Amino acid sequence: MNALELLLLKLGGSFLLAKFVPYFLLLLLGVGLAWVVFRKLQRMNAKKWLNLSIVFLLALMPFSLYFAAFPIFQGDLLSMGYSPKSNLKFPFETGLVVVALPGCKYCSESTKLMNQIHEKLPGKTQYWVLGTDSLDVLAYDNLLTKDVFCRSALNQKELLPITEGSFPTFLWIKNRRIVKAWHNNEFGVRAMHEIQP
Structure with missing residues (x-):
């Protein structure tokens, strides 16, 4: 923005x-x-x-x-998200989870947008990094403001199919469940408008 x-x-x-x-x-x-x-x-x-x-x-x-x-972009005009079928429960009630890969250029670029807009989004905004190396989490943590939490992803085996192999994937969480998901090129102002209170 x-x-x-x-x-x-x-x-x-x-x-x-x-x-x-x-x-x-x-x-x-x-x-x-x-x-x-x-x-x-x-x-x-x-x-x-x-x-x-x-x-x-x-x-x-x-x-x-x-x-x-x-x-x-197309994601600014059309709501292009999808509703993944998943029983995955999240450790918080409401928020946006950005699923990122270590070393992913587009995932790193998405941190700028999240730093700018996290205050306007309801609930928590978090980055979940797929992988086990704490240095990968630290790399994203250094790009994010203190208000955007970053961690190694929980339930990585269940989370990977939800992303459909596209990174970053933005997951809208409500009542501890995934309501909607967007791939990087689909997460535009229409998606942000959908989750804005």
């Missing part, structure tokens, strides 16, 4: 609003800018096709630049 999205979250917005309001505002800015330029070009008696081309480009430019820097 970028600084503008985080600001909108801090001001009390939902994950969906924080993601899509900047696009809407930039589209309005582009249309306003295009209108001002269009009025000036009309007074200059420039060719009509040139006027319309310039106005069209100006209208879309702020939105397009923002989209290029902060794209909208």
